[in-house]
Amino acid sequence: MASTSNALIGRTGWLLRQVGKQVWLRTVLFSVAAVAVAVVAAIISPYLPYQPDLTLASGSVQSLLNIIASSMLAVTTFSLSIAVSAYASATSNATPRSTKLLLSDPVAQNALSTFVGSFLFAIVGIIGLSAGVYDARGRVLLFFSTLVVLVLITLALLRWIDALGRFGRVGDTIHRVERATIEALREAGARPGLGALPQRSAGPGAIPIRHERTGPITHIDCGALQEIAEDNDLRVYLQLLPGSVVHPNRTLLYVEPSPGDAAREELRDCFSIDRNRAFDHDPRFGLVVLSEIASRALSPAVNDPGTAIEVLGAALRALIEYGAALRGAEQPCYDRVFAPRLAADDLFAMLFDPIVRDGAAMFEVLARVVHCVAALRDSDPAVMGEAAQSIAGHALAYGEERLAMPWERAALAAIAAEQGFAAQ
Known part of the structure; x- marks a missing residue:
């Protein structure tokens, strides 16, 4: 395969x-x-x-x-x-x-x-x-x-x-990050888990493989993992995806049965570890960068909610592309490798939670967050419905606590109710 x-x-x-x-x-x-x-x-x-x-x-x-x-x-x-x-x-x-x-x-x-x-x-x-x-x-x-x-x-x-x-310029930067994020999300949606089989627990005799370097994973050569597994009659259980930070005490993968020393080194060589994250195969990084741009715009020194709203539009387009790619996902092409999938609640949390936190005192930002997560829920209720409900609940909770005017809190609650979100 x-x-x-x-x-x-x-x-x-x-x-x-x-x-x-x-x-x-x-x-x-x-x-x-x-x-x-x-x-x-x-x-x-x-x-x-x-x-x-x-x-x-x-x-x-x-x-x-x-x-x-x-x-x-x-x-x-x-x-x-x-x-x-x-x-x-x-x-x-x-x-x-x-x-x-x-x-x-x-x-x-x-x-x-x-x-x-x-x-x-x-x-x-x-x-x-x-x-x-x-x-x-x-x-x-x-x-x-x-x-x-x-x-x-x-x-x-x-x-x-x-x-x-x-x-x-800020607008140009947002557009560049959006394009890079969409490309990574499309790849992640079209080939969930790097093209490997869905993650499952390794057997009790599985051997953990760790790496001596410390830093984020920038690339995993899943094809090489498959070839090593075929040559040595192994099964490989990935524990991490690109973007995860590794260190000598964190397990990269489990292997069963026990591989030889040469095979262990070959398995480690399938991981590229750098000092900084990269956009190419790490869609979560693109969402984090979009969130950072919005958070800076919402800081008291900048006070630019318009840029945060522009970021939310970019993130909405990116995640809709991810949902479309996920619906047309290809069948796994590596039958000896098992890998985790991206979780919608993780994607939503790392993108929306910082924006909700930093824009909690701005009605227009919270309202746009609610509209965005509602659009994502409607685009793919099975995948994004629960995560959208969670973020909408966070927006309502922050709004109830931080919005200064009673009419703003009432208007936000009305928008959430109109979109089908209930307060948590």
Whole structure:
């Protein structure tokens, strides 16, 4: 069953995805390509089978390269300062956990990569022209390569200018977190328990496996667990999901029968443990970050209930997507691995409880919470009904305690009753 095409991404693929999100990778690739173009133009020009009609003096091409070199250095420095300011803005106005998404923004990465690569292309071209390594045909190739680079610079600048108006703003940050959370929730809903069988208790002779590292789990290679179990005739009982914090005294999984030392190390290697949580396979983290943004907006220093209401809208869309994915969930594809499922009450608690607590004195926030959980209950009563009732009860209890005006408390109770929630 492990060979199914629906298997979750393995450890190697996940690591490649993480590397692909790093800004240095695109910068290095574009820079290497740009330098290679400038060098190749000098190498292949003697072997061209024709003599171009266009003739260029070395100074005409060098003037263009001088402009690119001087301007790109300034633009790169300016763009980096803007990016750093955006990261600082997201940290202070939203939450520090959201800066991961800004750092992996493809528009910003492409812009910086294009600017740095163009600068290096111009420098290598100037050096080549000064050293006389380009003949007439080489200067023509370099000229047309320079035109292509100018087009790439223009496109990158236009996209970067379009993105600057919203890059790092609170609304943009909420949208990025929402997209990352929806992607993780869709995956979790489509393949509950990482594609493993539903969790069940291990036998009395099961062996606990722990890890020597401490930190949150960022990825579990369930396909590798299945292969190890098949090769060693084991059954694996996962105890944790991505996002859970592990330490040397916390059990990752139980295995039966007892595996050999080599198999135990292989089982541990299926877990990626980092210092910080990641959005990719941890939908709970996305909900926590959304809740943090709302809590900061509701703090007395900020006092911005509108942002909290915007977060609630984003969370509503994300959880509705999760319910839709869960209704169309695929069959488990790993028959030797058992794993827990995400619990709706946990998802609701980590998202809504901090917002209800910090917005307890604001009628509009509590009312929006009640409307949101009612919509989620109606979208999937079997999965989310009990959790929605619990959060609505919390909102009513906080409102009764913290809302200043009697009419606000009465209005909140009326809204809850209209949505079918009874006070607890």
